Structures are given as C-alpha cells and as structure tokens.
Amino acid sequence: MSIKVSVVVPVFNEEDVLPLFEDRLRPVLDALGIPYEVLAVDDGSRDATPAVLEGMRFRWPELRVVRLRRNSGHQNALTAGLHRARGEYVVSIDVDLQDPPEVIAEMLRLAEAEGLDVVHGVRADRSSDTPFKRWTAGAYYRLVRRVVGANVPADAGDFRMLSRRAVDALIGLPEHGPVYRLLVPWLGLPSGEVTYARQPRAAGRSKYPLAKMMRLALDSITGFSAAPLRLATWLGCAGIALCVLLGLGVLAAYWWGDVVPGWSSMLVVLVFLGALQLLCLGLLGEYVARIFTTLQGRPAYVVAFDSEMLATR
Template sequence: MNAEIVGPGLSVVVPVFNEQDVLPLFAARLRPVLDALDVSYEVLTVDDGSRDATPAVLERMRREWPQLRVVRLRRNAGHQNALTAGLHRARGRYVVSIDVDLQDPPEVIADMLALARAENLDVVHGVRTDRSTDSMFKRWSAGLYYRLIRRVVGAAVPHNAGDFRLLSRTAVDALTELPEQLPVYRLLVPWLGLPSGEVSYAREVRAAGRSKYPLGKMIRLALDSITGFSAAPLRVATWLGLAGVALCVLMGGGVLAAYAWGTVVPGWTSMFVALVFLGALQLLGLGLLGEYVARIYTSVQGRPAYVVTFDSAVARRPAEVRL
C-alpha cells in the first residue's frame, strides 16, 4: 500500500521559530530516541516564518535525516497556529508535539508511547513535576496561570502540563474538526474528554537561543485561554458594576446624612475619587467585552490562521491556505 496513505506509526510535531542554534542539539537527542522505538516515524518541523538561518539548517538536517519533514509557513503565525499546521498535516497513528528548546526531554516520548499502548489511551500529557530550572518569576506566573485556568475552566486541565503531549489519531482527527480560530491546545485537548494519562518529568534549562514566550505572549496566552473557554470575565464585569452601583448608593446616603446634619465640608476629593472609581469599572468592563468581540470579529473574518508555502513531503504542490 502507499505509505503516503498509510502513514508512519508516529509523528513528532515540532514548531520552530528562529532556532538555528538549538536545532542541531535537538536532533542529536531526538533521533536516537526515535530510532530505538519499534515504530516507523516522521519528524514534522513547522518553520513558523523564521528570519534567521533556521530554514538552511533544516534543509541540511533533512538531507542527513530521511525521516525529517519540513513544513514552512509564509509568515509568522504564532506558536499555537504553527502547532495547528503540524497537527493537521501529521500522518502518524500517534502524534507527539514537543518544543525544540529541549526543556521538555525527548526521552520521555518513549514512556508516553508505552503508556498509550499499554492502557489504550488517546492522550498522554507530559507533566512538569520539577521546574527548578525556571526563573522564580516564570514559576510564579505559571503557577498563577494554572490555578486561574483550573478555577475558571475546570479541574480537568492537568496542572503544569504544556504542549508536550502524545495524541492518538482519534484525538488528532477530533481536534482538526474543531472550528477554533485561536486554539489553546492545553485546554482544547482536556475538553475532548478522551481517555488520558500522564507522564511526569523534570523540566530542563533551554539548550540554546532565547525564549519565544516573553511576558507579553504569556499574557496573551492567558487571555486567549480564559476568553476562549469561559464567560466568567463578563460576569466579573457585571458584578463589579453592581458593586459600583451599591457603593454609589451608600455614598449618596452618606452625603444626604451629612447634609441633614449640617456637616458638609466644601471640596472635590470625594467626588474625584468616585468618578475615577466608576470610570475604571466602566473601562474594565469595556475591555473585557472587547476581548470577546475581538474573538467574534476574528471568526467572522475567516482569514487563514496560517499559510503553508512548502512541505518537503509534497514539495510540488502549491501553497496551502488553512482556514
């Protein structure tokens, strides 16, 4: 039968953006792990519009590693969209997603595959039990993110589980059918409710290069996570509005009582504070509402989340636009 149709037993999806320094180190650790498995495989690297020597490094690696497959996006689409491109084009019976920075050890892939086979699981999450290599701020912000998400979205979200996971073909097909424009897979995958397990590991230091998740992107991920899976922020704005109304009623009562007792002191401080407080509540409510309107706007536009301009497995096909 045609291998293009059957596909390998395992696909490893690796989003890549400006990672020329770490790619050779990543390949040196990943290839021995995959070669030792009793399964055919492909390593699907998604070049997310890199502007350094990453494309040249990938081409050189592809000539030396037959199982390496290079998918190139026309422009930078973001980590989650690059991951989407890889999941949609992966052909394996099982699909593992992993970042290239080596903070998630490739050796854990063998444990994930063994657990999925032994217990017939559709999802195996990689859970970080030791984050001592991260900065104190990174550990604090990550802990805050997971506590907030579990409270807002639900306890089904594994604590300290990022985008290092194994998915069965059933899980991948279910994800590709979802009409998500701004996917957050660490929440989407648990939402599917498929049989799942966990493999724990210690998070390592970044092997080379710089982090592609600075504070701004972490905040954006948190906003996408909350607004994409819960209407709780809108309810928060409602409750804040009610609290503001109640406070104004109390302040009005206090002003009337002071007037009746003849203790009114001329001044503008209290009025200024009240106006600033109410203005802040209104702006907060508008901001939260704007996040949801922006998601609706993005969905209505229907613009492609990414554009594939090259795939080494089907290099002769024209560029693909994914809606």
C-alpha cells in the same frame, strides 16, 4: 508503510538549538524501531533556521519541513503540524529541549498499554526555571483550573501524545485561535500522565516573553469561559452599591448640616467609576474581537513550503 508516530515541532528562530535537538530526538525515535516522521513547522523564522532545517532534511530522511509564509504564533504552527501529521500517534514538543525527547518512548508504552487517546507530559520539577517563571506559571494554571475546570492538568504544557482519534477530533473542531493545553482536556478522551523534570533551555532565547504569556492567559480565559463577562456584571453591581452608600452618606451629612466642599472625594468617585467602565468595556472588547476575527474567516496560517509535496512530485 504506515507511520506509527509523528512528532510535530514548531520552530521560530532556533538556528542554535536545532542541531542539539536532532542529536537528542533522532536516537530516541530510531531506537523505537517503528516507522515515524518528524514535522518541523518553521513559523516564519528570520534567522538561519530554514537553511539549518534544509541541511537536517538531507541527512535525516524522516524529517519533513513545513514552512509558513509569516509568523502565525506557536499554537497556529502547532495546528499546521497536526493537520499534516499522518501518524497513528502524534507527539507535540518544543525544540528548546526543556521537555526531554526521551519521554516519548514512555508516552507510547503508556498509550498502547492502557488504550489512551491522550498522554500529557507533566512537569514534576521546575527547578530549572527562574522563580518568576515558576510563579507566573503556577498563577496561570491556578487561574485556568478555577475558571475553566479542574480537568486541566496542572503544569502540563504542549508536550503530549495524541492518538489518531484525538487528532481527528481536534481537526474537526471549528476553533479559531486554539489553546491546546485547554482544548485537549475539553475533549474528555481517556488520558494519562507522564511526569518529568523540566530542563534548562539548550540554546538560544525563550520565544515566550511576559507579553506572550499574558496573551496566552487572556486567550485561555476568553476562549473557554464567560467568567470575565460575569466579572464585569458583578463589578458594575458593586459600583452601584458603592454609589448608593456614598449617596446615603451625602444625605446624612446634609441632614446633620455637616456639609463641606468635597471636590477631592468627588474626584475619587469619578475616577473610580470611569476606571470601572473602561475595565468592563475592555472585557467586552476582548470577546467582540474574537467574534470579529472568527467572522473574517481568514486562515490561521498559510503554508509556503512543504518538503513532502516536493518528494511526491
């Protein structure tokens, strides 16, 4: 029997929340009355997550466990799930239950009724997040919409439904280190939105601390825009213009005979120019690093175990 809906769930050190996730997701999918599968991609968990997933798999026949050999990151774990999903529609959702599984039924109805290839889950209410989280998330979406384009839905993370055509298009892209919240809108496929209230994390701790959020923002910008390189050019031009003005000021002071030892001003100028050069080199280095990683040709993830392969033996 062909599978109608595949649900891809990246998992990393989530032993506490997995039973709660099963209690919420399974009734929703069973109520749809259609063939489905759930792909739990274990991204190299180091706690009891593998054991919990094995227990879930024996009592939930539709659950399929894919285990990666090492922690490859949320987006790469999502890639592993997308590459193995067999459903006519594929839903990606996090396991922390901040994105309610009950919305999946609404996504499916909208996709089928309007013939959509993409249905984004958009967070209309983020009151459950901390003020700092709301501020940083708002700054991220404002930045990427300004740099990448306004086609990126505001407050849409990785909770979405994709048609088989959309999934095949993503798989066919030679993308290394994808950021799906930007890559999916880039496809330009017919899309819609379903809004929901973001809920508090059901259990455990967030796997996206500030450092990872900053890394995501940097990957989003360098992977989809050359604006930082142009920023380096404009900063260089501004530095040159400032040096010219300072030079003119020095000449005017010399002409009027108002010359005093100015080691402090010279130090400020040197520090400013040095910082400007380091900033430009850093921006260039980010792009060179992406080129280097792509040329290496190493896989973004390595699968150690797939329960589907065991079932077919």
